[in-house]
C-alpha cells in the first residue's frame with residue numbers, strides 16, 4: 001500500500017491548502033496536516049476515557065459505533081494481464097488507514113486545480129478501521145461479536161453496512177462460501193454459543209427464528225419481497241411486516257442453507273457496477289423457553305438485525321437509464337433519508353430543544369428501523385469504502401456524511417423498554433384509579449346517605465389511607481376532563497364545519513344539475529332547429545324545377561316587355577304580324593328562362609321581405625351602374641323614340657344587347673351561384689343573336705304589342721322575381737329592368753352630347769337613384785312620367801333637349817290616347 005502523497009516523512013511537504021469555492025456558514029475545520037499526526041479531539045477523548053477509568057469502556061459502549069472497512073483494489077483484468085505491459089507504478093490510492101481509528105483521504109492529482117498544492121483530510125474517531133488486508137474474522141470479532149453477545153443476552157442490535165456501490169458491503173455481510181461474511185459467522189457463533197450454554201446450563205432452551213427480506217423500488221414506490229418464500233401479500237404496518245415468513249433454525253447448517261437460498265433470490269442488476277438493487281434485511285429473533293416467565297418475556301423481545309444497504313450510485317458513473325435510473329434514485333433516496341435520520345438524532349441529542357425530525361417516515365427502511373434511528377435501540381455502522389483515486393468522490397462523501405454519527409449516544413437503553421411498559425402501566429393505573437375514585441365519590445355520597453354501610457367503610461378507608469394520592473388523582477382527573485372538554489369542543493366545531501361544507505356541496509350540486517338541465521334543453525332546441533334547417537335545405541334543393549306557368553308567364557312577360565320596348569315603334573307601318581315567329585321566339589325564351597325562373601321562384605321561400613328589398617336594391621344599383629356605363633345619354637331617351645327608324649331599331653337592339661350584356665356581367669360579378677351563372681350565360685347567348693333576330697322580331701312583335709297590352713290591361717309588364725326575391729319589371733329577353741331602361745338609345749345622341757353626360761345626370765334622369773332604390777315603379781307609370789314629367793323641362797340649358805321634350809309631349813299624348821283606347825283590365 002502506497003502511503004499518501006502528503007504522508008508522514010516528507011521532508012518539506014507543501015503547506016496544505018483548503019480549496020473552498022462556496023464555503024458553508026459553519027465552515028469545517030481545515031484538514032489536519034498529516035505531518036503533525038496529532039490525534040483528533042474525539043479520538044483523544046476516547047483514548048482519555050479508555051485510560052482514565054474502568055467505566056470508560058461502558059461510556060464508549062454508549063456511543064454509536066462506526067467501523068470503516070477499506071476494500072482492496074480490484075485486481076487487474078485478465079485481458080490486461082496477458083496483453084498489456086505491466087504498469088510500472090501501482091494504481092494510485094486516495095484513502096489510507098492513518099492509525100487505529102483514523103484514515104487519511106488525499107485529493108487525487110487529477111482532481112486538483114493546482115497539482116502542487118496537495119490536500120489531505122483526516123477522519124478519525126472510528127471504532128476501528130479495517131485495512132484492505134484484514135480478514136472477515138477480524139471484522140467479525142470487532143464488529144459483530146459484541147452485538148451477538150448482547151443479542152444473546154436479550155438485547156436487540158442492528159448492524160448496517162453502508163457505502164458506495166461495489167465497496168464490499170455484500171462481501172462483508174454475506175461473504176462467499178470460502179470466505180464467509182458477518183452473517184454466516186454470526187449464525188455460527190450463535191449456534192456454537194447455544195450448544196455451549198446447553199451443555200453447561202440445561203435450564204434454558206433457545207431457538208431462533210430467521211427471516212430475510214428486501215425492500216426494493218417499484219416504479220416510484222417501494223415494496224417488500226420475502227426472500228424465504230414466494231408470498232406476495234407482505235404488508236408493512238407500524239414497524240412490523242405482516243406476512244413475512246419466519247423460519248425456525250435449530251442448527252447452523254439450516255441457517256446457512258436459508259441464507260444461500262435468500263441470496264439467490266435477491267435482486268441484482270447488470271449495471272455498470274453490477275450491483276444489488278435493494279436493501280436486504282436479515283433478522284434473527286431469539287426465542288427462549290424458560291421456566292421463569294419474566295425472563296422469557298424479556299429475552300424473546302431481542303432481535304438481531306443485519307442490513308445490507310444498496311450502494312449509492314452516481315448517475316454519471318453508472319450511466320443508468322429508465323428503470324435502472326429509478327432504482328438508483330430509490331437507492332440514493334433511501335441512503336439520504338437514513339443519513340438524515342441519524343443527523344436529526346445527533347442534532348436532537350446536542351440540543352434537546354431541537355425536535356427529533358420524523359425523517360424516518362420518508363422511506364420503508366427507515367420506518368422499519370425507527371427504534372434504532374430514534375436512539376432507542378443500539379446500532380452499529382460499518383462503512384465500506386474503495387480506496388482508489390477514481391473513488392475519491394464517493395469515499396469523501398461517505399466519510400463526511402458518516403463521521404459525525406460517531407457522536408450519537410445511547411443513554412438509558414436498558415430502561416427504555418421498561419420505561420415504555422412502566423408508562424403504559426402508569427396510564428392504565430391512572431385510569432383504574434379514576435374509575436375507583438368515581439366509585440369512591442359515589443360511595444361517599446351513598447355513605448352520607450347511610451344506605452350502604454360496606455361502601456361507606458370502604459370510602460372512609462380510602463380517604464384516610466392516601467390523601468396525597470387522591471390529590472394526584474384529582475389533578476390527573478382534572479387534566480383528563482379538560483382534555484375531554486377540549487376534544488369535545490373541537491369535535492363539535494369540526495362537525496359544524498363539515499355540515500356547512502356538506503350544505504355547500506349540495507347547493508353546488510343542485511346548481512350543476514340545473515345547469516345541466518338547461519344545457520340539455522338548449523341542445524334539444526338546437527337539434528330541432530338543425531332539423532328544420534335540414535328540411536328547408538332539402539326542399540330548396542328539390543325546388544329548382546321548371547314550372548310551366550312560370551315559363552308561360554315569362555313568355556307573357558317577355559312579350560309584355562317587348563311591348564314596352566316596342567311602344568315607340570308602334571308607329572311603324574310595315575310591321576307584319578307573325579304568330580309563328582313570336583312562338584319561335586317564345587320557345588327560345590322558354591328554353592332559357594326555366595333555370596332563372598326556377599331559381600327566382602325558389603328564393604322567396606328562404607328570404608324575408610327585408611332581405612328581398614335589400615337584394616333588390618343591390619341589383620338595381622348594379623343595373624343602374626351598367627346603365628351609367630353603357631350610355632349616360634340614355635337618360636335623355638324620351639326624345640329618342642321619335643327618331644325611330646329601322647336603322648335605329650338595329651342600333652337600339654345592339655345597344656340594348658350591349659347594355660344587357662353589361663348588366664349581365666355585373667350581375668354575374670355580384671351574385672355567385674351556379675343557377676345565376678347559367679341564367680346569365682343563357683341571357684348572353686340569347687343576346688348574341690339579338691341584333692338581327694331582335695330587329696326582325698321587334699318588327700313582328702308590333703301587332704302583338706297591342707295584343708299584350710290588351711291582355712295585361714296595362715303597359716306595365718308582370719314583375720319578375722329576382723334570385724333574391726326582389727321584384728322588378730322585366731326587360732328585354734326577360735332581363736329585369738329596374739330603372740327606366742332606355743329602349744332605343746341613339747348613336748347620335750352619344751356623339752352629339754358627350755360632354756353633357758355628367759351634367760345631365762342629376763336632373764335629366766327622372767327616376768333618380770334614390771327613388772329607384774326605394775321602390776320600383778311600374779313601367780307604365782315610369783314611361784308616363786318620362787313623357788309628361790316636368791323635370792324633362794328642367795333641363796333648359798340646352799335647346800335641343802327642350803325641343804326633344806316638346807316632341808316627347810306629343811308622344812305622350814299618343815300614349816295617353818293608346819291607353820284610353822285600351823283601358824287596363826286590372827291586374828290578376
Ligand SMILES: Nc1ncnc2c1ncn2[C@@H]1O[C@H](COP(=O)(O)OP(=O)(O)OP(=O)(O)O)[C@@H](O)[C@H]1O
Pocket residue numbers: 070071072132163164165166167168169170171172273274275276277309310311312384
Ligand atoms: N474486502 C474484500 N476482499 C476481497 N474482495 C472484496 C472485498 N470487498 C469487496 N470485494 C469484492 O468486490 C466486489 C464487489 O463487492 P460487493 O458486491 O460486496 O460490493 P457492494 O458494496 O455490495 O456493491 P453493491 O452495493 O453494488 O451491491 C465483489 O466481487 C467482492 O468479492
